[in-house]
Amino acid sequence: MLTKKMERAFNEQINAELYSAYVYLSMGAHFENQNFEGFAKWMQAQAQEEVGHAMRIYGYVNSRSGRVVLSKIDGPKTDWTSCLDAFSDALAHERAITGKIYDLVDMANKEKDHASHQFLMWFVAEQVEEEESVGRIVDKLKLVGDSPSALFILDRELGSRSTE
Ligand SMILES: [Fe+2]
Ligand SMILES: [Fe+2]
Numbered sequence: 001m002l003t004k005k006m007e008r009a010f011n012e013q014i015n016a017e018l019y020s021a022y023v024y025l026s027m028g029a030h031f032e033n034q035n036f037e038g039f040a041k042w043m044q045a046q047a048q049e050e051v052g053h054a055m056r057i058y059g060y061v062n063s064r065s066g067r068v069v070l071s072k073i074d075g076p077k078t079d080w081t082s083c084l085d086a087f088s089d090a091l092a093h094e095r096a097i098t099g100k101i102y103d104l105v106d107m108a109n110k111e112k113d114h115a116s117h118q119f120l121m122w123f124v125a126e127q128v129e130e131e132e133s134v135g136r137i138v139d140k141l142k143l144v145g146d147s148p149s150a151l152f153i154l155d156r157e158l159g160s161r162s163t164e
Contacts, residue, residue, distance in 0.1 A: 002113070005107065006111055009103075009104055010060070010066065010104070010116075011061070011070075012071075013100060013101075013104060014057050015071050015073060016097060017053040017054035019073050020053070020097060022047075022073055024050060024090070026077060026078055027039075027086050027089075037159055038154075038156050041158070046090075077089070087137050087138045091131065091138050094127065095131060098127040101120060101123045104120055104123075
């Protein structure tokens, strides 16, 4: 069974993952509005992944006889000055989420909750992937600069992301 402390922390992480989905949906809406359909699609797929992360924790809390309690989700930012601005925000956001996952791991270790430690290792690996994929896009956008034709190509490339 989960300790109350771990239960509360996992519930907060469910909120953080759903907030992540909000952030990406908001970025997706921004890109739709700017006619960057590929970037929009990438963001929408990313949002779905974040809902998947929330559901993974939701299932875990239930399986440990914990009680899932949902809380209010903050409204995300709605506008960005450029594609690079949005993806840089996404990278900063993923790094902050990694920090939260690490805090959870530290807490699980302190509480001698080995099952939660094991569960969280999936998220540790996932965050490496998340930071890498967003980081690569940020690097490409830095190379591209303001070139409309290069942005057009990158938009098309990112639009080919499949929705898992
Ligand atoms: Fe996530
Ligand atoms: Fe993420």
